[in-house]
Amino acid sequence: MRTIRSLLLPALLLIAVSGCVALRNNRDILFQTSTISALLEGVYDGHLTCKELKKHGDTGIGTFDRLDGEMVLLDGNVYQVKADGAAYAADDSLRTPFAVATFFEPDHVLTVRDVKDYGHLHTQLDAMLPTKNALYALRIEGTFSYIRTRSVPRQTKPYPRLIEVARSQPTFEYRDVKGTLIGFRLPDYMEGVNVRGYHLHFIDSERMYGGHLLECQADSIEVHLDRMSQFHMTLPEGGDFDTFTIKAAEPEEVGKIER
Numbered sequence: 406m407r408t409i410r411s412l413l414l415p416a417l418l419l420i421a422v423s424g425c426v427a428l429r430n431n432r433d434i435l436f437q438t439s440t441i442s443a444l445l446e447g448v449y450d451g452h453l454t455c456k457e458l459k460k461h462g463d464t465g466i467g468t469f470d471r472l473d474g475e476m477v478l479l480d481g482n483v484y485q486v487k488a489d490g491a492a493y494a495a496d497d498s499l500r501t502p503f504a505v506a507t508f509f510e511p512d513h514v515l516t517v518r519d520v521k522d523y524g525h526l527h528t529q530l531d532a533m534l535p536t537k538n539a540l541y542a543l544r545i546e547g548t549f550s551y552i553r554t555r556s557v558p559r560q561t562k563p564y565p566r567l568i569e570v571a572r573s574q575p576t577f578e579y580r581d582v583k584g585t586l587i588g589f590r591l592p593d594y595m596e597g598v599n600v601r602g603y604h605l606h607f608i609d610s611e612r613m614y615g616g617h618l619l620e621c622q623a624d625s626i627e628v629h630l631d632r633m634s635q636f637h638m639t640l641p642e643g644g645d646f647d648t649f650t651i652k653a654a655e656p657e658e659v660g661k662i663e664r
Contacts, residue, residue, distance in 0.1 A: 432508035434635040435540045435589070436461035439503045442597050442654045443646055444468070445662070447564035451500025452641040455483045458504055459497075461637075464542060466588050466606045467504025469495070472570065473559035475617045477587055477608045478506055479544075484608055486615045488558035490577040492608055502641070505589060505599065507542045511629040520623040523664075527603055530590070530628065538592050540633040543605065545586035547626030552579045554607050554616030564645075571662050577616060584609040586618060597654045598638070600663060619664060 438453045451470030458465070458478070465478035474487040476495070483495040515533050520526045531537065555576045588605030595601055608615035640646065 432510060433633050434461075434637050435505065435507050435542070435633045436465075437505045437599060437636070437638045438467075438501065439641055439646070440597065440638075440651070441503065441599050441659065443641075443649070443651050444472075444503045445567045445654055445658065446649050446651050447566050448641070448645045448649055448651070449502050449560055449564050450641075450644050451502050452644070452646075453501050453504065453639070454497060455495050455499050455501065456497035458501060458506055459483065462506025462508050464509035464544065464587060465504060465506030466604065467501050467506075468557070470500040470502065471559045471561070472502070472557050472564075472567075475554075475556045475606055475615070476501065476504060477606045477615055478504075479585060479587055479608060484612060484615070486554075486556050486606070486608070488556050488575055490554070490556060490575065490614050490616060492612055492615050494612075507631065507633060509542055509544060509629075509631050511544070511631045513630040513632075515628040515630060516625060517623075517628055518625045520621060520626060522622060523618065523620050526621065530603070534590070534630075535632070538594075540592070540595075540636060541590040542631040542633065543586065543588055543590060543603075544629040544631075545605070545626050546629070547623050548581065548583045549579070549621050549623045549626075550581060551620065551622040552582055552584070552607055552618070553577070553620040554579075555619055556616045567662055568658055576619065577614070579609070579614070582609055584615070586621075588618070596656065596659070600659060601656075604663065617663075
């Protein structure tokens with residue numbers, strides 16, 4: 406028996422180690438830190454650095470410590486779109502209270518034409534999806550005849566709820582601009598953990614300006630779609646996350662925040 410165990414143990418360890426390596430090497434994962442419900446309640450203190458976030462993906466969106474602007478993670482670079490609408494290269498030491506990222510490897514490339522508005526884009530994309538029950542990352546390239554975005558200014562304690570911040574958020578309009586939309590399309594069952602449906606951020610081709618997408622129009626855009634099969638979420642430890650009353654997000658409130 407001792408001999409058999411001595412032979413089996415190395416083999417079992419090898420299987421276990423191989424499984425861990427396979428999991429670490431699997432890039433088909435949606436990574437998220439904190440929840441949209443926590444953000445809605447005013448949990449704005451950053452807990453994860455941009456440097457750490459980039460270990461979990463090269464493409465994504467989010468916000469910054471004290472809700473200081475909109476995040477665009479593109480090609481492994483983090484950009485901070487501040488309340489003036491301008492995009493700045495974010496330092497690795499900056500922290501985020503909420504972000505979503507993945508290593509982007511598109512499974513499908515689609516062409517969408519005659520985008521009349523943001524809702525019309527949703528309808529056209531939904532009709533092309535293999536299923537609405539999966540997790541998708543999107544990278545959309547093109548020249549937009551019209552783009553409207555917003556950002557949020559840095560907040561001070563005691564932090565207001567996000568719905569209050571959104572009432573005075575600055576918005577920006579751009580015409581005939583070439584750029585990239587980055588974001589995610591998540592199924593209804595993700596509501597409260599994240600935003601169900603589409604959540605996209607924009608940055609122009611020169612990486613000079615952008616923000617959270619509110620509206621868009623385009624003659625033709627190219628949509629790169631990455632379907633993910635795994636979801637990994639980390640939560641803050643301590644601070645407001647431990648003490649605030651974090652309830653399930655109200656769909657109506659999320660809709661007002663997003664649009």
